[in-house]
Amino acid sequence: MPRFAANLSFLFTERPFLERFAAAGAAGFAAVEFHFPYEFDRAALAEVVLTSGLEVVLFNLPAGDWAAGDRGIACQPQRIAEFQDGVGQAIDYARLLGCVRLNCLAGIAPGDIAHDKARETLIENLRFAAAVTRRAGIELVLEPLNTRDTPGFFVTTSHAGLELIKAVGSDNLRLQYDVYHAQVMEGDLARTLEEHLPQIAHIQLADNPGRHEPGSGEINFDFVLRHLDRIAYAGWVGCEYKPSGRTEDSFGWLEPWR
Helix, strand or coil, rough: CCCEEEEECCCCCCHHHHHHHHHHHHCCEEEEEEECCCCHHHHHHHHHHHHHHHHEEEEEEECCHHCCCCCCCCCCCHHHHHHHHHHHHHHHHHHHCCCCEEECCEEEECCCCCHHHHHHHHHHHHHHHHHHHCCCCEEEEEEECCCCCCCCEEEHHHHHHHHHHHHHCCEEEEEEEEEEEEEEECCCCHHHHCCCCCHHHEECCCCCCCCCCCCCCCCCCHHHHHHHHHHHCCCCCECCCCCCCHHHHHHHHHHHHC
């Protein structure tokens, strides 16, 4: 049966971030994920995690200035030093929070940078990050994002992500497969999941259109989740969706999977 993690950047947003851990536990989750922990003191955040009894299964490497439009910096040649410093910062947080998986967002390449140069930069940054996280006992994942929500994003499909992972050549780098982004860009969810299961380390979900809870859109999540059981996916499934209403009222789809 799939194991579900609450994404605290999308769920329980009716509360301050540090209060969302207890809310997730009260809702029956055993694990959480989120986008970024870096605005919070590491020790204070670690205490909240410890008190909650939840496992932190994923968060992102520093992704630049999110408010200014950055969606990762790994493909930007002029920011290599910033990227490398961010990997170290992420590892420090991951160690304190007991998190063994970090996600790299490739980012949006500057308009004055050739595609090949941005790709070369991304590959080298991923090689660096995969090596450093391996030494720390942490797995690195790469996530494609759809171009409707994130225009200009550098890695937009599972195929593109897998090609980059092959070029990097590290067994410490695998794919983060987001069902919502994949449905927007490529569809063919079941076949892709089965064919590339060994390269997929983490899965996230939301329905399409709207990025709301399963059952609100076109994706047959009963089939998809049963398919994950059939192919013996053993990782976490992050609930990274925008609730249509109050968060606690969005879990009806989850009841058969408790």
